[in-house]
Amino acid sequence: MRKPQERWRLMLGKYADRQLGGxxxxxxxRRDQALDYLYAREYQKRGIKPASGGRKGSLDPTQMRALDWLGEARNLFPDAVFETLQSDAIERYQLADLLKDPKVWEDLDPSPALLRTLLTYQDRADPTMQAELRRIAQKVIDDIMQRLRSKIVRAMSGRRNRHQRSPMKASANFDARATVRANLDTWDADKKRLIADQLVFMSRQKRHLDWTIVLCVDQxxxxxxSLIFSALMAAILTGLPGIKVKMVLxxxxxxxxxxxxxxxxxxxxSVQLGGGTDIGRAVSYCEMLVEQPSRTVLALVSDFYEGAGPRRLLASIARLNEARVCMLGIAALDDSGQADFDRxxxxxxxALGMNVAAMTPENFADWLAQVMK
Known part of the structure; x- marks a missing residue:
């Protein structure tokens, strides 16, 4: 564990060397040098010149290329911290090397944060890089979809049935309680452990998935x-039998x-990020897409900060509830499931019948499976 003096030195940077150096x-x-490479730009914006005669071996911005810094930062920091640094480098400081050098893009870790950055800067990169950026974006999408697809398909394939056993020995169907009960006679008292000779698995009930899912997504x-994950989930759900997906941005x-x-x-x-927010108008449009209310799920993905008056939105939600449309309000759909929204x-x-939560894509799939029983 670092001492308070060391923690303060890392937070304050090289300009605290005189008081806290050594x-x-x-x-x-090395961590300090990597952070200084990126965040020293804050001092430069304020007209503060780099300190002269500082510690030897310092990696000032003029001595380190973006690609060098990228590899160093990846080795020095945990994944979550590195993603923040990577995002700040492109979004906050717009490092030219990161936008122009194909080798840099190839070395970036595929992640939703990287895909968000690619979408934000698709029009700012050098024209010769457009095809490369598209290739990288497709790779990120493929990686995320591969991770999500099996979880979503499993969630939507049917509820687990504890009363019926299955010959399909899949880990997702493993019944731990029933396995313990079935092997009580093999308890080893000396070693204090259960020797499971018989593993019990639950079957899954097949479900007729004649449902329509309307995704109404704030862009x-x-x-x-959340928009990224909504688009990827829509693509996966569209491939499942008996489910019709409609998506409105x-x-x-x-x-x-x-x-x-x-x-x-x-x-x-094709998305134009930014702009105001008229949730009521969007939900009113989605009302027109409902054909069988009792077999329709409306998933509103938004932070619920309504730019227009709330009357139109609340009236639409009340009508949809009266028509027995299942309504889900998703304040965030991302890997963290954390959100800042209008509570x-x-x-x-x-109060008008919409279930509201912030969640990860996997939890959203489970939620859909529950409401579509």
Whole structure:
């Protein structure tokens, strides 16, 4: 554990050397240099010149290439911290090397944060890089979809049935309690452990999935990661039998992208991030897409900060509830499941029959499976 002096030195940077210098370990000195390479730009913006005659071996911005820094930062910091540094390098400081050098893009870790950055800077990169950026974006999408597909398909394939045993020995169907009960006579008292000679697995009930899922997704800048996961989940759900998916994007205007769900990359590249938010207008449009209310799920993906008056939105939600449409309000759909949203509006929507939560894509799939029993 670091001493308070070391922690303060890392937070304050090289300009605290005179007061706190000499307290960092070799590894922390490398971390300090990597952080200085990126965040020293804050000092430069304020007209503060780099300190002269500082510690030897310092890696000032003029001495380190972006690719060198990228590899160093990846080795020095945990994944979550590295993703933040990577995002700041491109979004906050717009490092030219990261936008122009194909080798740098190839070395970036595929992640939703990287895909968000690619979408944000698709028009800023050198024209000769457009094809390369598209290739990398497709690779990121493929990686995320491969991770999600098996979990979503398993969740939607049927509820586990504890009363019926299955010959299919899949780990997802393993029944731990029933296995313990079936092997009580093999308890080893000396070693204090159960020797399981018989493993018990649950079967899955098949379900007729004649449902329509209407995804109504906020495309404002703060919802970018949720938009990404919504598009990928829509593509996966579209491939399941008996499920019809419709997708509507909105800010103050409305874009029906139902015909683009088979190509998430094209869909995401067509999005114009930012703008205001008129949730009521979008939900009113989605009302017109409902054909069988009792077999329809409306999933509103938004932070619920309504730019227009709330009357139209609340009236639409009340009508959909009366028609027995299953309504889910998703304040965030990303890997963290954390969200900053208008809690007052969320409470009003919940009072009118909408279930509201922030969640990960896997939990959203489980939620859909529960409501579509």
């Amino acid at each position: 307290c960092l370990s070799s590894a922390d000195s 404002s800048g703060s919802m970018t990661e 909105f800010d103050t205007s409305i874009l029906d992208v139902t015909d683009q769900l088979d190509d998430p990359l094209d869909l995401l590249l 007052g509006m969320a409470e009003q929507l919940a």
